[in-house]
Structures are given as C-alpha cells and as structure tokens.
Amino acid sequence: DIQMTQSPSSLSASVGDRVTITCRASQSIPSYLNWYQQKPGKAPNVLIHDASILQSGVPSRFRGSGSGTDFTLTISGLQPEDFTTYYCQQSFSPPYTFGQGTKLEIK
C-alpha cells in the first residue's frame, strides 16, 4: 500500500491567516493527489483534485501544488468556516489511501 503522511496533525491559526498543510507519499504518485475537507458529522468534500485543480464551487483561497511524492494544500485568508479537518488521498494505486488528517483550529 502507498502510505500517505500528512503534517501537521493539528494546526492553530487565526481568521485571515495563511496556512499550509503537507502530504507526503511513500512512493511517486505523479499528480494523483486529492484534498478533502471534512466538517464534524459530515462526509468529506473534495476541494482539490489532481494535485492542483480546484473543484468546481470551491473558493479560490484554496490552492494545491506538488507532484511526485510531496504535495501541499495552502489556504489563504482563512475564513471561520475553514476551521475543520483536511485529508489528502492518493488515487494512483489501490487501495486509494488517505492521510491521517490535519485538524485546523482557531487560535
């Protein structure tokens, strides 16, 4: 299985800040990397697919980058609704593993 390692596991920030979450794959996954946002009690929703393509309807303050084994999700100008949990997921090789999650909390 391809292991996905997210960091940090938790992060404190303030409204308006810019934050970066990283995701590292245990082997190269070209650009087959997705980012999801999950709010408590809800299913995850895709934010970014193919490493850097913004899902339709997702605000432009979300940006994804990277290729190979190293990827980042950057959120600029944090809004109150952004304080929740984020997951990366590789879609290169089954089982399509997820990172362990990053919980973004208000400072």
Next chain:
Amino acid sequence: QVQLLESGPGLVKPSQTLSLTCTVSGGSISSGGYYWSWIRQHPGKGLEWIGYIYYSGTTYYNPSLKSRLTISINTSKSQFSLRLDSVTAADTAVYYCARFHPLGSVDPWGQGTLVTVSS
C-alpha cells in the same frame, strides 16, 4: 446531480455479518467510468478505503478486508452493496458509499451511516 444514500442496520453483533446498501439517484449506476466505492471511518479516526465495484461487476477489495468482504451491484435497482463477515468491535465505524473517478477524486459521497458492533 448524483446522490448516494446508505441504508442498513446500525447495530450488528460480534461474529455476525454487516450488510449495507447504497442507493444511487440522479444518475445511472451503469454509466461507465466510475468505481462505486465503500469507505469507512473509525470513530474519531481517519478514512479507510474498503473496496469498489464497477458496473460490470469487477471488484477491488482492500487486502486487509478481502477474506471477509463482498461487494455486489444491482444495476436494475441502481444499488450496490457491502457485506462484511465475522465482524468484531474493530469494524465499528461510519461507512460511506461514494463514487470514485479512476485516477481522480471521490465525489460525491453518501451521508454515511454509523455501524456499531456490539452484543
């Protein structure tokens, strides 16, 4: 737009079988290009890929669950199902059905259903 909805018992006894069904609406389950998938999330934990089925019946099972797992599809009812045998407390989780775009993302997801394994 496509919507998915899980259904099934919320409580299963240890050693018994967990059975869930996902009903797909707003689109055809028989349209090619998608893998109809099951994903679970243990309480307070991350996400685990269980497996998927293509409309033709081709399946993929996570090796960690393969010996206990069956995923099936009924295109006439626009449903696909999960069966997990010999469950233990470690199978307690929220189970999601979802549509997976090969080499793409999981979208959309069902709302999820909590299954508790307990006597």
